[in-house]
Amino acid sequence: MAHSHNDHSSHDHVWAADLTRNQGLVLAALAHADTPLSAYQLLDTLRGDGLRAPLQVYRALDKLVERGLAHRLESLNAFVACADEHCRRKGLIAFAICNACGKVDEFADAVIEECLGDWAGVKGFKVERTTMEIRGKCAQCVQAV
Amino acid sequence: MAHSHNDHSSHDHVWAADLTRNQGLVLAALAHADTPLSAYQLLDTLRGDGLRAPLQVYRALDKLVERGLAHRLESLNAFVACADEHCRRKGLIAFAICNACGKVDEFADAVIEECLGDWAGVKGFKVERTTMEIRGKCAQCVQAV
DNA sequence: TTGGTCATGTAATAACATTACAAAAAATCG
DNA sequence: CGATTTTTTGTAATGTTATTACATGACCAA
Structure with a gap:
């Protein structure tokens, strides 16, 4: 299913390549938002795209965070897309x-x-x-x- | 180790004075532990002392953290007693x-x-x-x- | 084609935290 | 002292965040 995140970020071609469907959906939702989103907010946002269970979101988030494409904010229990253009920030953020x-x-x-x-x-x-x-x-x- | 969490003996009189019963129980439990404790671990620990509901623990923790006698570790969802001797640490910790x-x-x-x-x-x-x-x-x- | 790995789907449950309401205890003050 | 107010406590119910367990499908490589 084509998810339409093409309009809000120049990051698209960077990750479109090797992200799975769920990872792409989650990252697009994060990139689209202007504040951090909790896993359950992401789930609600993405129900229309076929996501149904928390685990689907958490799994996608795990991968995204692991790759530095998203960050977890511990004090909010929420997530943001990485703000760095090249998504290659090294070291302490x-x-x-x-x-x-x-x-x-x-x-x-x-x-x-x-x-x-x-x-x-x-x-x-x-x-x-x-x-x-x-x-x-x-x-x-x-x-x- | 610069500050040990186990050595709470010298702290006892410091806070015994103006803490409520529940606050005292929670702080004592934290000071006694050598690792951070979650609110529910504290609750389990303190059931024998009459605590029955999460809220009793959370309320005590709120006050303790507010006063700097305990700290919340966001990345663990857990709490520790302040390691500072005078419990008056100022600024970033x-x-x-x-x-x-x-x-x-x-x-x-x-x-x-x-x-x-x-x-x-x-x-x-x-x-x-x-x-x-x-x-x-x-x-x-x-x-x- | 078989076996391995990775992503997915679904349900159930665990772990963490708060809201709402009521009652008791303690501090304040006339 | 007794009345008022504030603080602390107790209890139940609920809300929010995260994981475990298990089954299926998709893909690739030997």
Whole structure:
């Protein structure tokens, strides 16, 4: 079934190639949204496309996150499409999440990553992945008061 | 280990004073554990002390976290007692969580905090709270292979 | 074509968290 | 003290997030 995500992202050709149907549907839904979506919100969104069970969504999300095409926001139990154009971001990624409008700003900071590396080196801790989420108000919402 | 969660003996008088019964029970259970506990694990632990419903635990946890006596680990949906002796840690707190043994090391890093402040300043983002969790293997578990 | 691997479908259940309502305990204040 | 207000507690029901178990289909390679 042709799902129509062609209109909202220049990413399409990047992933259209080797994503499975369900993965494509989920990533398209995430890319289309302007705030993070929970697995169940994704499921509701995609019922019209034939998805019926949570597991179908979770499985797709697992793969997408594994490949760095989507990210999980632990403090929200929700997911976003990767904001990086090439979906090849390496290293630590941080998220600034606006509590008012829900929008998320994804960024990387080499200095923070270095601090973390230093700490891990000293402690002998082997880092596998890092979650960094800032909650607060974005500039727009701060002003909107 | 910089801060040990097991050594709660010296904490007892600190909080005994103005915690409610349920708050005291929950904090004691957390301080006693050497890994994070979920709300339902706490509930099971404390059934013998009269707790019967999840809400009793969640309410206590809310207050404890609010006061900085406990922390929520978002990536685990679990809680730990604050490792700081004076339970008055200010600013950004990071957690290194061992995926093998489950132990958590709590630390603060001024440089990271500064980076974050800089980023927020530039972006006009008003930070309310920050979650930083490193998942990996602690020195002990790395060696134990 | 057989066997392996990967994606899928479906149902059931587990794990985590909140809402709504009522009653008891404690603090405040006339 | 007694009346009022706030805080804490208890209980039930429900909502939300995530996984386990098992069966099927699709694909590719030996």
